[in-house]
Amino acid sequence: MTKMLVLRAFVIVAIATAVAVYRGETNYLETKIMRPLTSILEPFVGGLVAPNDKRDTIDSKRDGDITKTEASETSQEPRKSRNIEVRFVNQWHAPTSLFWERSEDDWIQVAPSIVDEIGLGTFVGHRFMFTREGTRDQIGDEVEIVASQLVYTLPKNAKPRSEIDGPCTDRYPRRCASLAAHGECDENPGWMIVNCPSSCEACELLDPAKRCDPARLNISLEHIWSPGDLDKTFERIMRDFVHLKPRALSKPPDGPWLIVFDDFISDAESEALTRWGHTLGFERSTDSGVKNERGEQTKKVSQGRTSSNAWCRRDCEEDPLVDSVYARIEEVTQIPRDHYESFQLLKYDVGQYYHTHHDMSPRTRNDAAGPRILTFFLYVSDVQEGGETDFPRIDLRVAPRKGSAVLWPSVLDRDPWLQDPLTHHAALPVKKGVKYGANAWIHARNFVIPNKYACTGSVA
Template identity: 40%
Template sequence: MITRRLLSFLFISYLRIATTTAQECSADDATCSSSSSTPDTTTNQEQCKDTHDNCSFWAKQGECDANPNYMHIFCPISCNTCPEPRQASTLEALLLIEVSKYGKSQKVEGKDAVKTLEVIERTVDYMKNVVFKGGVDLSEDIVVECTNKEELCAFWAAIGECEANPGYMKLKCAPSCQTCDMIDINKRCPPLTDDVVPALLPGGLNAMFERIVATAPGNNTDLEIAPGMTNYSVVIHSRPAPVEGEAVIDQKLDLEQPPWLITFNNFLTDEECEQLIILGHKSEYARSKDVGDLQADGSYDSVVSTSRTSENAWCSYQKKCRSEEVPQMIHERIAMITGIKANHSEDFQILKYEPGQFYRRHHDYIELQADRQCGPRVLTFFLYLNDVEEGGATNFPLLDIAVKPKKGQAVLWPSVLNSDPKAKDYRTDHEAQDVIKGIKFGANAWLHLYDYMAASEMGCT
């Protein structure tokens, strides 16, 4: 229902357009045709078509019901959800023109068209009478940044995504969610309070690795295997010297000793490896990207890098991949082994390296996260999902150690120091060496000092 105030505004806009209509006249026959910019009253409905090659496959896998917000819009033929043609009123068309001033033009189609138009009406009112009239205290940079970044922002807001997926929506669809103030990272992400307990305290990293080695069921045949656990064994490739008596917590001593690096044999079953590869295809592999420039909303852009040529897919919570049985079980297995809760882990980044692809020397620690709500990445748990015919090792050049891919194996290393879990341990630089023959599939689990999932939900990572 369009409010009287907005109706008046749109009517005035309509009159302004109508009275400035240009006339194009022919000198030959003295006839004139209007070139008015008055909008067509037919909705901007593109030809109904699937927009991805995997739509049919996903539909057969039940994704039309499991992930309707994406599938019904981008795979309408496969899901049988092509919208009925509808005729928009002139005022509705003007409303669409007005909302396009605040970002991308918005789509209004299908059974939620009325709800979507209501969101658009509220968006225009919010931007005109709150944001641009100083109803909220915003810097000029934030006002400029507050735009709808996607053409489906209004539709997503209409079906509840501002509440269901706030970390994305409140930043990328801020006008539709009426959250321009949340673009300011200082307001969105206040510092953690002192009562929040980190996953690791100074000295806790070494103690964790000692416990992992001592309790590996494959190394101790008398230990009972816990539910959801495999009969894995641990191989130590690098470690600091064992300490007799009370350990001294000192960064200088830390750097005088080698860092931890261990592998787990039989960490995953064959079925788990195969399922993760399938989920990678389902989540859609795309060119891997690196962290780019800082954005106005406090997030960082992602950039394609010549030093990284692999492809990856995110087994994310939003795509309902993380909550599937196998990923959930593996997250919990990692949590049981490390003693760090599963919500401290990022979603699995499932990787695919074809012959000639690589990731040159880098470090997993991201400096900007050290003081954010998630804290830095403290551990990398890398999973090998298949055997590779040749190449593809994970190489640690400063340690002179290369771990060859082996199906079901995992490798674990720290990104931080035992004496200070917020400080980067530069010695665990590593690279994914070129695959020479075959295809390499793997998965990263990055564990953070604090609750990553809670921070991610609010766009605070």
């Protein structure tokens, strides 16, 4: 029985591997096939798999002072199976994140925010670490799962590794040394400076004021627009892109510009964006918090939105179908692509929403990339009911329809450094079906270079 099960499993994996490689979806193979299959076979063939996806987080009041990590509360009856349910308890003075060591010094986040405690399915021998919420700044020591212990506690006196070892310390010593030796300090300077400053000999660049100085980055401080250019841009779009079927639902002097394109992206392009979202893996959307001393912007689970998202980077951006969408947006807006963030790929299931918010934060006006000035939102699926984009301050709603797009400004025509409060918007709950979309956010200044040096809050 066992041999037959294992044999069948290997046949399935062989077929799935061939299909995934042919499609270029190796990440999908790992997350959607290999991990579940390994979990099924675990009692028969052993081995380690990733922590279970299903996690129950218990939120309660924050308590405690800074302490050192230690494990506590051992079980009276150790489980015989290597598959084990454990609890991670946070007694530190602030919320934390939890990371799992996928391979040596390769840590992935499994819980973005632990206020009190979290239950997790894992395996004996797996290693975890607590970090400051939304960052990779480790607190205390790593913990290794043992069969005799079901609760692992971060006590009140735990100290961040950066406070113990000093600021210019590699977070992952073995991995950092290897990455630096392979040229990653030049290839991915932002991530490496923030996480591996010692190996990159870049201690002075830990200070974001030095690292992100526009003169050092060789980027202009000028806004892409002068006063009056916003209106000219939208007037040109309405005039020159009739083939995309633009409709101005709102325009000056009665309100801000709001253009819907009824025919903006093809079915193939829509399906490529959706496929990449699943390949990369949709994760619960987060909100941005404050920046720490290294310029990392903390991430916390959002209470205002319940969607999931993935970021279209590297292989996704190089997909010819995705590239063609970028090129079309660039042609329409006449703003170079180096002003764009990577596509944020979105998924809204039934009941999911994003409460009223604004895409431009006034505090970003002094950032190296400047503020967001335009949002180009792409609808890449039909929705049976609900899921409209709502603009409550101008009393307009845009229904999602596959292949369409909506464009609006986040700033004012008379002063493109200032937020236009009329373009606050919300994603209304999906009532029936699934909503897939993609956000293209466009900045006042070059975004790509500051983002490469971890000057936009994101350290990817």
